[in-house]
Amino acid sequence: MTAVDVSVQLPSGTEIPAGVLREEPSPTGGAPFVSFRYHAEYLAAPGSYALSPELHLDTGLQRPPVHRPMFLGFEDAGPDRWGRDLLQEEERLLARHDGRPYGRLSALDSLLRVSDSTRQGAVRFWSDGAPLGRSALPDRVDTVDWPRLLAAAADAEAGRNVAAALEILFQFGSASPGGARPKVQVTDDSGSLWLAKVPAHGDRWDVSLWEEVTLTLAARAGIRVPPHRLERVGEGRSILLLRRFDREDGRRIGYRSARTLLQLDDHEIDRRSYTDLAGALRRTASTEDVHELFRRVAFTLLVGNLDDHMRNHGLLRTKTGWRLSPMFDVNPHWGSGFDSTPIVPSGPTRRREIHELLDVADAFDLSTDTAMTILREVEYATRDWAATAIGAGAEQENLEPFAALFDGPARDWVRNR
Ligand SMILES: Nc1ncnc2c1ncn2[C@@H]1O[C@H](COP(=O)(O)OP(=O)(O)OP(=O)(O)O)[C@@H](O)[C@H]1O
Ligand SMILES: [Mg+2]
Numbered sequence: 001m002t003a004v005d006v007s008v009q010l011p012s013g014t015e016i017p018a019g020v021l022r023e024e025p026s027p028t029g030g031a032p033f034v035s036f037r038y039h040a041e042y043l044a045a046p047g048s049y050a051l052s053p054e055l056h057l058d059t060g061l062q063r064p065p066v067h068r069p070m071f072l073g074f075e076d077a078g079p080d081r082w083g084r085d086l087l088q089e090e091e092r093l094l095a096r097h098d099g100r101p102y103g104r105l106s107a108l109d110s111l112l113r114v115s116d117s118t119r120q121g122a123v124r125f126w127s128d129g130a131p132l133g134r135s136a137l138p139d140r141v142d143t144v145d146w147p148r149l150l151a152a153a154a155d156a157e158a159g160r161n162v163a164a165a166l167e168i169l170f171q172f173g174s175a176s177p178g179g180a181r182p183k184v185q186v187t188d189d190s191g192s193l194w195l196a197k198v199p200a201h202g203d204r205w206d207v208s209l210w211e212e213v214t215l216t217l218a219a220r221a222g223i224r225v226p227p228h229r230l231e232r233v234g235e236g237r238s239i240l241l242l243r244r245f246d247r248e249d250g251r252r253i254g255y256r257s258a259r260t261l262l263q264l265d266d267h268e269i270d271r272r273s274y275t276d277l278a279g280a281l282r283r284t285a286s287t288e289d290v291h292e293l294f295r296r297v298a299f300t301l302l303v304g305n306l307d308d309h310m311r312n313h314g315l316l317r318t319k320t321g322w323r324l325s326p327m328f329d330v331n332p333h334w335g336s337g338f339d340s341t342p343i344v345p346s347g348p349t350r351r352r353e354i355h356e357l358l359d360v361a362d363a364f365d366l367s368t369d370t371a372m373t374i375l376r377e378v379e380y381a382t383r384d385w386a387a388t389a390i391g392a393g394a395e396q397e398n399l400e401p402f403a404a405l406f407d408g409p410a411r412d413w414v415r416n417r
Helices: 040-044 081-098 107-113 146-158 162-171 207-220 274-284 287-302 354-359 368-382 385-392 400-406 409-416
Strands: 003-009 015-024 033-038 123-127 183-187 193-197 228-234 237-243 255-257 314-318 321-324
Touching: 015 040, 015 123, 033 040, 033 107, 081 107, 081 146, 081 162, 146 162, 146 228, 146 237, 193 207, 207 228, 207 237, 207 287, 207 368, 207 385, 274 287, 274 321, 287 321, 287 354, 287 368, 287 409, 354 368, 354 409, 368 409, 385 400
Parallel strands: none
Antiparallel strands: 003 015, 003 123, 015 033, 183 193, 193 237, 228 237, 255 314, 314 321
């Protein structure tokens, strides 16, 4: 039975042992699962908090619900599809090298193999007093050899030269944080960590450039976004650099996804609605956050973002509790057969209409008048999307297909109302 010590850096900056995670065999012969027990000292420490909503603040032994191998709050510190695939590939190579059978990594294995230095949030995992997970040492952004890094990401995606590609990617903390697209981490000259989202195989447009455009527009619309910039690396290819919001002056800030907040399994991450999330934010965060969520949903609809599942919303732990994190991963997107987060329970997940949002203003603690003012502000702030895209480096002749997303029915509806 693997025992792993868990520590947490509290918002005060103090890092303290929080409890012990153990992997236990499934009684039915299925995948192993973990158990967790808090230390009494953690529970007594000023500013300590539940590491996942389902982990109650007591010293008893706790297990996740039977169908889950792991507590969701810990999954937020682990990899998502991109990182899990890299770690699984690494496991395949290691098993071959050691001549042992190759199998799927357990939930705990992939959690522990993520780089300690780039791990999302404020939890860390230890064994015999040493942190688990390799220690990535990402290069400074001005010295990064981007062509080498991009080639490594492309090789990993294509299954070519995998061992060499993984070595490079892991040096850049690539298995974390989550998400399905290729990413690495770099530092700036003050040592701050930045997330670098790089092009993926099969991209049909410059995804990073358009994410830069939405970030610029979002800031104009009064939405909090992390410091960001674009690095052009070739014709129609860019890297988006985002300063990590879960780090501040070297301190680790607790992170919780909306998926964890709402206790959703993976297949449910686009099944719960924005009014559900608003309710959970009201209970856990603040009215200001509920209002900002309304603004973000309006923004999502006005820029044609479809990929707004509950792992694409998150919270940060502050001295006064959980607060909505800066916005991330908002992209104009064409999707057929793509389900987005419905605005209301059982509402449409395709072709969502902006009036549905105004209709439920009260669920966001807003009067209809104030809600309409927000819709107008966001519409106004996103009107100049084409000029913003040109400013970010887009070519005039590539703008046309985006008009259908930015100048769609949502904009017409707000303007004509
Ligand atoms: N600026 C940031 N600072 C810290 N963490 C971040 C930041 N931006 C994103 N993240 C975290 O990294 C994860 C992956 O980022 P993001 O969602 O942008 O990637 P993605 O691969 O495009 O995701 P998806 O699979 O949803 O398309 C997010 O779920 C979030 O937890
Ligand atoms: Mg994402």
